[in-house]
Amino acid sequence: xxxMDGLEVTGCTKCEELVxxxxxxxxxxxxxxADVLFVGEGPGANEDEQGAPFVGRSGSVLxxxxxxxxxxxxxVRITNCVRCRPPENRDPTKEELxxxxxxxxxxxxxxxxxxxxxxxxxxGEHLLGRSVAVTSETGDVERVELGGEPRDVLLCLxxxxxxxxxxxxxxxxxxxxxxxxxxxxxxGQSRLGEY
Numbered sequence: 001x002x003x004m005d006g007l008e009v010t011g012c013t014k015c016e017e018l019v020x021x022x023x024x025x026x027x028x029x030x031x032x033x034a035d036v037l038f039v040g041e042g043p044g045a046n047e048d049e050q051g052a053p054f055v056g057r058s059g060s061v062l063x064x065x066x067x068x069x070x071x072x073x074x075x076v077r078i079t080n081c082v083r084c085r086p087p088e089n090r091d092p093t094k095e096e097l098x099x100x101x102x103x104x105x106x107x108x109x110x111x112x113x114x115x116x117x118x119x120x121x122x123x124g125e126h127l128l129g130r131s132v133a134v135t136s137e138t139g140d141v142e143r144v145e146l147g148g149e150p151r152d153v154l155l156c157l158x159x160x161x162x163x164x165x166x167x168x169x170x171x172x173x174x175x176x177x178x179x180x181x182x183x184x185x186x187x188g189q190s191r192l193g194e195y
Contacts, residue, residue, distance in 0.1 A: 036113055042122075116153045119158050120160075
């Protein structure tokens with residue numbers, strides 16, 4: 001039986017190939033009322049093993065950018081378009097994305113974030129329903145109907161892009177800072193001047 005208990009998908013067998021390749025369902029992590037909700041593509045090997053999103057090298061890059069923007073991982077929620085690891089880390093198929101979409105929509109509805117941040121091309125295209133040139137569109141905001149109401153979606157590079165191409169680091173960090181600003185968080189260093 002496929003089911004969701006609050007924010008947790010507790011059992012799902014919609015995608016036969018993903019059920020076979022996963023060791024567990026990887027649900028979103030972070031506060032249930034986070035102002036910023038990051039949406040990745042799907043769990044990789046580390047995430048599948050540990051049962052949490054963005055825990056490998058990409059997660060470290062994301063954590064560093066969050067810290068620079070005055071946020072901690074504990075301040076934000078991080079989830080994925082699909083909650084099960086695709087075999088060989090391939091992209092999720094359209095069918096797999098659509099099978100998992102109701103879970104994502106429900107999570108967005110319950111968390112009700114100020115801003116959703118897509119990490120990479122696949123989540124950007126999935127949430128916006130169009131082709132996305134993520135390198136040139138990173139930092140762009142689009143308003144779309146998600147979880148029952150219009151929401152701001154901020155397009156962002158995948159943190160791994162900065163590992164393979166150092167020239168992407170600044171755009172990635174600027175986009176994370178923009179997310180913090182949209183959610184009403186002061187920048188990490190600028191807060192000090194207020195006290």
